[in-house]
Amino acid sequence: MAYIEKRKNGYRVQVRRRGLPSISRTFDLKADAEAWARDMEREAQQGNIAVLRNEAGKVTMAELIDRFSVDVVPSFKSAGNWRGYLQIARVRFGSYFLSAIRSVDLAAWLADLRASGLAPATTLHYLQAVRSCFNYAAKDLGIHLPAGNPARDVRKPKLDNARDRRLSPEELDYLFRGIAGARKPDGMREMISLAVETSARESELLSLNWRLIDLDKRTAHLRVTKTGVPRTVALSIAAVGALRTMQAFPRRLDGKVFPWTRGAWVSAFIRIRRRGRELYEADCTAQGVRPDASFLTDLRFHDLRHEATSRLFEKGLGIMEVASMTGHKSLAMLKRYTHVEAEKLAQKLG
Template sequence: MATIRKKGERQWHVQIRKRGYPTQTKTFSIRADAERWATIIESEMERGVFVSRTEAEATLVKEVLERYETEVLPTKRGEKSDKSRIKTLQETFGDYKLASLTSTQIAKFRDKRLKIVGPQSVIHEINLLNRVLKTATMDWGIALPGGLPTAQVRKPIKPRGRDRRVTPAEVDKILDVSESVELRTVVTLAVETAMRRGELASLEWENIDLKKRIAYLPKTKSDVPRTVPLSTAAVQALENLPHQISGKVFSLQAESMSQAFERACESHRANIANLRFHDLRHEATSRLFEKGLNVMEVAAITGHKTLEMLKRYTHLRAEDLAKRLG
């Protein structure tokens, strides 16, 4: 039963005691608001769906974002990108209390951001907010009475993935024009193994066994280590690469790989248009299927977690499929 008492000249203090639930108290400036709140809380307790709002009402969104950035992000591969996204989320939701965050507010954020950045960027931002709220509820004990508001927001439609195939002639051109043995090896490995740019940049000789023809990746974008088989071409490229004292396979950083690749494509000798470094991963994935590997085998090599993502990276040529039909 709720007890409502006048507190001072302009406040109303509500206290609700019910067996099996912690005592709930709250102060209002208008009696009608106090009565309305008491009715809602008592109804939830009667129906067995009550969740305490106390901590969610006392915690700001920026506080959980800051805690997530300090405690969780350092363990994630996408720390740098997520730090930028957290800053964007703080600017919009930072001063909201967790209990007041609604799906409508997040949907408005989605629509506003879509006028500035692409759908995939907005999806990443909403997904990050969802991970932060889920961590707050599951690991930090901050209950959200209405559940995760992000779960009730429609995500933007993903843009159509690139379907640019890289021809063997184009790969040969890039290898021919490049004066860097490192870049030639990077390109060869990318198109032979489907490794991501960051995975190539982090390769270390101690994790490569040329006799067994495997490369172990302890850290990946998906946070799941994997071992990648090496083709004959990949092994030959690594055998011809000088070893560094640092133990790393490449001195080039991930961003430098893309820049060097773009310069090679744009050089007057190669003159290759509309080609990005990441297209090599798409090409490699498609070639694995064309070699006859099944879905599970390709996923084990590329590290794709879902069939949907694997399909976005696979661009099989109709003429090649026609040959297999006989």
Template sequence: MGAIQRGPSGHYTAKIRIKGFPPLSRTFPTRPEAETWLDEQETLIRKRIHEVKKETERHRIATECAPQYRTLGDLMRRYLAVVTPQKRSADQEALRMKGLLKHSLADCPISSLSPQRVAEWRDLRLQSVSSSTVKRDMTLLAHVLKIACDEWGEPFAKNPFRAVRRPREARPRDRRFNAGEEVALLAACDEARAAYLRPIVELAIETAMRQSEIVGLDWSRVNLARRSVHLTMTKNGTSRGVPLSLRAMNVLDQLPGDRLGQVFAGVTAEAVKRAFIRARKRAGMEDFRFHDLRHEATSRLFEKGLTVPEVARITGHKTWTMLERYTHLQLEDVARRLD
């Protein structure tokens, strides 16, 4: 690997030339000194060559064993399999992700996933769905890339879903029952093949609970003697108690079964959603959503004279600003208070 030459001056020059390494040379007054230096340098080079070979082999094994992510859809599918099942809203997110996988953006190579490409997809998506839906889609896909970068070794210098503008938030809905609509909706629920639909709708109207909270309700959390329900896990991650009106008590009391396990056994949020859409259409209420029942229920709590802290404790809202979005009092009731 190396050689030692004696110069005209009588000194000894040690030289090392190895492919892939810069040439080394040094001159010494005696040959033993040159040999010692040469041995030391050759030892260091051999060690470095060994380390490079080991690193190369580790990289080869890692490359062969690791999943190959070529498109955004590849990352989305792994996220759907690994991350989504750990979430409380796993079922809803899985449906959203499967829908997004059908878009052409999922076929975009990771190397071509730029803010410009995301902006084009955003603008196209806004032509068919609401700005709120697009914002939720962008938030989900931004988290897909964050996990891919932080945990799966995908090198994203900048998350393209966070680099583009989010759609402007749509105005909060203020939809409440119009005259005769509650009766029409409940009658349409009675016509449904799903016997659980009317009780679920009535509980939503009486308690202001979310659809997911009603569907996930367990009899062990229902205390009819104390007229209350204890929700252990809610959308904002905290537990809360919900008082039961006489109407809500009557709905729960008339449910069939042995009052063990899930109150609405085997019922999923998606099944309720589809059954409600069909009932809403039969009732002629095309612009009414299940979540509007929460608007209605919250407004009724205020109309009954409850205070902001009392309503917030029932609904689980953290601030008045958040609660105000769900509160649309009937003007006639407000006017009567002014008399």
């Protein structure tokens, strides 16, 4: 017996018959769902179990990724990142039928990604994206996977990319100097200043809205956070100064403080860092000093969050006070972002 149900993502058809496995699929068009149901009912009447359970041998990974990208990915906060992961997986496995993809194939793919220079945490994102696709195939599309989800048994890469990078005062100065050469510098200095003063993430700063800022009380409410839990952060005098500077610029219709998308800001920060490095090298040449090879070259915008978190502890804030600023839920994660300088600890010891 076939049952067809209208859902948000199309028409879901399920075929049930006593003594045989229940199977289901979802189609964009009702006519396609009805045609598939008739075919499956005919196979069920003939007791052809092999055909009923061989959906994984008829659907390619490219077809699955395309459907997953339409039905599921748009609901993710980081939908853009997911599309990137899935596109890379599509290039590698797009022509494969689902039943032909083995755990060993996925493990070899991850090894190739790692060899190309990707960090372990990044390769784990790729694996998670593929695993989610297979889960979607089994649970939402009713596709029977003979050997189960192949991504389930792949050994996860060891996450050894924890960073202890701190931003020196000299590097911050050269970042600000690098902004001077930007074509549209408005807001760049303030974006960097707020990152150092608030410990907010890049995405949290880019979604910051004037409606949620109270400069008199010196607070900013972050509604969009990585953890999904909104929080209110206190603003230092320097942070308030940066926001007052932003008030002098034309107000955006959507109320956002900063004008960039994430991709635009990433590109802008790379250019700022490169110009800052060039100015640093020019000054070293003029002074006859050998440049420090690591000066600005290995700096990421996320490192400013490390710097800000460490500064909060150095100012004497307690663990709970710092956690209320950073949004960390565990001491273990907060510790990863904290790198207090021994010299400043020595000053406290007396």
